[in-house]
Amino acid sequence: xxxxxxxxxxxxxxxxxxxxxxxxxxxxxxxxxxxxxxxxxxxxxxxxxxxxxxxxxxxxxxxxxxxxxxxxxxxxxxxxxxxxxxxxxxxxxxxxxxxxxxxxxxxxxxxxxxxxxxxxxxxxxxxxxxxxxxxxxxxxxxxxxxxxxxxxxxxxxxxxxxxxxxxxxxxxxxxxxxxxxxxxxxxxxxxxxxxxxxxxxxxxxxxxxxxxxxxxxxxxxxxxxxxxxxxxxxxxxxxxxxxxxxxxxxxxxxxxxxxxxxxxxxxxxxxxxxxxxxxxxxxxxxxxxxxxxxxxxxxxxxxxxxxxxxxxxxxxxxxxxxxxxxxxxxxxxxxxxxxxxxxxxxxxxxxxxxxxxxxxxxxxxxxxxxxxxxxxxxxxxxxxxxxxxxxxxxxx
Amino acid sequence: xxxxxxxxxxxxxxxxxxxxxxxxxxxxxxxxxxxxxxxxxxxxxxxxxxxxxxxxxxxxxxxxxxxxxxxxxxxxxxxxxxxxxxxxxxxxxxxxxxxxxxxxxxxxxxxxxxxxxxxxxxxxxxxxxxxxxxxxxxxxxxxxxxxxxxxxxxxxxxxxxxxxxxxxxxxxxxxxxxxxxxxxxxxxxxxxxxxxxxxxxxxxxxxxxxxxxxxxxxxxxxxxxxxxxxxxxxxxxxxxxxxxxxxxxxxxxxxxxxxxxxxxxxxxxxxxxxxxxxxxxxxxxxxxxxxxxxxxxxxxxxxxxxxxxxxxxxxxxxxxxxxxxxxxxxxxxxxxxxxxxxxxxxxxxxxxxxxxxxxxxxxxxxxxxxxxxxxxxxxxxxxxxxxxxxxxxxxx
Numbered sequence: 001x002x003x004x005x006x007x008x009x010x011x012x013x014x015x016x017x018x019x020x021x022x023x024x025x026x027x028x029x030x031x032x033x034x035x036x037x038x039x040x041x042x043x044x045x046x047x048x049x050x051x052x053x054x055x056x057x058x059x060x061x062x063x064x065x066x067x068x069x070x071x072x073x074x075x076x077x078x079x080x081x082x083x084x085x086x087x088x089x090x091x092x093x094x095x096x097x098x099x100x101x102x103x104x105x106x107x108x109x110x111x112x113x114x115x116x117x118x119x120x121x122x123x124x125x126x127x128x129x130x131x132x133x134x135x136x137x138x139x140x141x142x143x144x145x146x147x148x149x150x151x152x153x154x155x156x157x158x159x160x161x162x163x164x165x166x167x168x169x170x171x172x173x174x175x176x177x178x179x180x181x182x183x184x185x186x187x188x189x190x191x192x193x194x195x196x197x198x199x200x201x202x203x204x205x206x207x208x209x210x211x212x213x214x215x216x217x218x219x220x221x222x223x224x225x226x227x228x229x230x231x232x233x234x235x236x237x238x239x240x241x242x243x244x245x246x247x248x249x250x251x252x253x254x255x256x257x258x259x260x261x262x263x264x265x266x267x268x269x270x271x272x273x274x275x276x277x278x279x280x281x282x283x284x285x286x287x288x289x290x291x292x293x294x295x296x297x298x299x300x301x302x303x304x305x306x307x308x309x310x311x312x313x314x315x316x317x318x319x320x321x322x323x324x325x326x327x328x329x330x331x332x333x334x335x336x337x338x339x340x341x342x343x344x345x346x347x348x349x350x351x352x353x354x355x356x357x358x359x360x361x362x363x364x365x366x367x368x369x370x371x372x373x374x375x376x377x378x379x380x381x382x383x384x385x386x387x388x389x390x391x392x393x394x395x396x
Numbered sequence: 397x398x399x400x401x402x403x404x405x406x407x408x409x410x411x412x413x414x415x416x417x418x419x420x421x422x423x424x425x426x427x428x429x430x431x432x433x434x435x436x437x438x439x440x441x442x443x444x445x446x447x448x449x450x451x452x453x454x455x456x457x458x459x460x461x462x463x464x465x466x467x468x469x470x471x472x473x474x475x476x477x478x479x480x481x482x483x484x485x486x487x488x489x490x491x492x493x494x495x496x497x498x499x500x501x502x503x504x505x506x507x508x509x510x511x512x513x514x515x516x517x518x519x520x521x522x523x524x525x526x527x528x529x530x531x532x533x534x535x536x537x538x539x540x541x542x543x544x545x546x547x548x549x550x551x552x553x554x555x556x557x558x559x560x561x562x563x564x565x566x567x568x569x570x571x572x573x574x575x576x577x578x579x580x581x582x583x584x585x586x587x588x589x590x591x592x593x594x595x596x597x598x599x600x601x602x603x604x605x606x607x608x609x610x611x612x613x614x615x616x617x618x619x620x621x622x623x624x625x626x627x628x629x630x631x632x633x634x635x636x637x638x639x640x641x642x643x644x645x646x647x648x649x650x651x652x653x654x655x656x657x658x659x660x661x662x663x664x665x666x667x668x669x670x671x672x673x674x675x676x677x678x679x680x681x682x683x684x685x686x687x688x689x690x691x692x693x694x695x696x697x698x699x700x701x702x703x704x705x706x707x708x709x710x711x712x713x714x715x716x717x718x719x720x721x722x723x724x725x726x727x728x729x730x731x732x733x734x735x736x737x738x739x740x741x742x743x744x745x746x747x748x749x750x751x752x753x754x755x756x757x758x759x760x761x762x763x764x765x766x767x768x769x770x771x772x773x774x775x776x777x778x779x780x781x782x783x784x785x786x787x788x789x790x791x792x
Contacts, residue, residue: 207627219726223619230728231603231764241722242756244640254756323722326637330615330723332626360638360650368627 030070082142085380094381115165143384145191193220195383200374212340262316321356339373426466478538481776490777511561539780541587589616591779596770608736611660658712717752735769
């Protein structure tokens with residue numbers, strides 16, 4: 001990956017030290033050698049280099065009662081990463097420290113269809129309000145998630161269906177210049193999966209699936225602890241898996257795609273139809289009030305006991321569960337995490353998905369737990385920061 | 397993996413040298429250093445050790461016209477691996493050299509339901525007829541594929557549905573004792589995928605799917621050049637993915653599983669029904685002759701123009717293609733290889749699968765080639781030998 005020059009570790013040992021300190025936090029110097037399998041003298045030499053180059057801080061002796069006291073080693077206190085999660089209808093930006101703790105977080109509605117210039121300008125402005133960028137603190141790196149297929153190598157979207165004007169736009173180059181740091185770009189579902197692995201419910205899990213149910217439906221695939229992207233970067237594109245050839249027409253031109261049944265767009269369509277046909281007083285009232293309906297309206301209606309909304313959630317969960325059941329048989333994952341805006345429907349949705357998956361998984365020795373995202377809205381920005389740190393904390 | 401002691405490389409450099417010589421064949425000594433990124437002196441030292449330990453041969457100067465002549469390095473000429481592929485209804489055994497070329501190959505019908513003692517005894521006898529085993533040549537290692545879920549770590553089948561008596565049977569230990577060499581055990585579909593990657597159509601492909609259509613239906617998943625087995629070793633178990641909840645009852649108890657529609661067992665059932673109902677003179681004649689019908693009868697009937705058989709193949713291909721289309725969207729593989737006994741139906745089957753997959757893959761930037769197995773019946777034994785060699789040619 002070609003990005004702007006940055007201070008990076010000089011060898012694999014230094015890279016490993018930085019990654020361990022990022023994930024495990026500040027560590028007594030005395031116990032660090034065991035963690036990275038380095039001799040005392042080699043550890044001392046590598047730490048000296050990391051300190052000299054500003055990547056690591058070694059503090060005074062830690063509080064200790066009795067025995068010898070060991071100084072504490074940590075990722076340099078001033079290290080800052082930027083995590084950016086561009087969704088179809090919102091943008092989220094976060095500033096983190098070197099351990100990927102969120103220091104500041106902003107989000108606001110944004111229509112990705114306004115195009116890359118407007119979108120990226122707003123991302124840079126939001127970074128500025130968090131104190132990052134040219135006039136603010138120096139960033140070690142930034143990660144960006146986009147709601148469509150991305151060439152991670154090129155740092156550009158590739159034929160994204162819901163992002164007019166973004167095809168092959170040089171997102172990485174533009175942001176690297178504006179932010180003055182290395183930038184990594186990936187699909188939004190992949191960074192959400194990375195976020196859950198970094199700081200969420202999938203923390204210790206090597207093989208898991210992250211199902212995002214937002215405007216569209218996608219799947220992040222983590223294999224042996226790393227995001228699996230497929231041969232041309234499209235792995236996890238499950239929104240157009242065929243549920244039933246006799247089903248509704250999808251925006252892609254096929255019939256019966258999963259997204260044609262469920263997801264933000266299908267829910268809005270079905271809710272509006274129910275409201276117009278007088279089948280739901282709740283949804284009709286909301287539609288009259290706001291002029292439009294979305295997944296959160298259906299969630300509210302279902303919560304309030306509206307039978308039409310409950311049916312929409314139940315049917316959608318069954319469709320997702322049907323597809324997911326097949327994927328679970330295929331991947332044999334240790335965990336399934338459900339996230340994205342529609343996942344805000346919570347327990348009713350999850351219960352429906354679970355029952356459909358487990359019903360089909362009877363012959364399997366071990367069906368995996370199916371759980372909600374723990375980081376919710378913030379999974380993407382944490383994962384984007386992690387993506388950036390994986391690059392910056394690897395040997396140049 | 398715990399196996400009998402064997403002469404194995406002493407470090408990662410020696411392991412890499414052996415693997416390169418296995419896959420690339422005999423190599424002039426002068427050009428070997430570049431291939432494994434070793435200095436002249438280091439290469440000489442590691443080769444000396446490998447020769448001293450009998451793992452590598454260094455021959456006289458190779459034929460060369462002009463310039464300096466370089467001696468030729470190769471995996472020791474006497475190196476022998478055994479590859480065993482136990483299917484539901486047949487057993488295949490092959491002896492290979494250190495480059496995994498087949499030196500001898502035997503196969504015969506065998507009913508895996510006769511149990512592990514009888515099955516493994518026959519495997520050892522067949523190995524003997526190839527000159528391998530206690531009384532014959534010394535084996536460097538043996539690989540074994542079994543038609544059900546396998547714990548690779550434990551070397552035993554785990555709850556295999558079509559293998560009564562095999563659950564937790566110590567296949568690895570028993571064969572290691574009988575054959576006097578390290579033994580590795582895996583699922584039969586995984587070894588077929590490995591075989592195609594070693595010497596077949598998937599040779600240079602890092603990410604691909606191998607669909608086996610035999611008595612059952614399974615999928616080998618190769619990710620970043622390695623077989624992916626999932627959290628509990630069940631990855632690729634696609635035979636019970638739901639095609640339609642309204643479909644026929646499957647042996648597993650669910651309805652509408654892929655295997656309930658297609659595969660050897662479903663074909664035999666449908667062919668017998670057609671014959672009994674007088675819908676196919678060809679199949680009725682075969683049934684009267686042999687008392688039973690199998691996939692090869694359907695293949696012959698389809699070849700002969702029998703319309704019922706053609707429908708069975710066309711419908712089956714459409715079902716497989718429907719499921720495969722979803723998996724292709726999900727995995728974004730570089731290639732799909734179709735193998736197994738039913739794949740012997742050849743072009744008609746493949747054409748049907750392709751058309752179903754490509755019809756659904758329109759939104760994808762790149763649908764992968766879908767091709768028939770190149771090694772056919774021998775994919776399993778080659779892959780089993782490869783599995784064994786990966787172990788023996790890794791640092792102890």
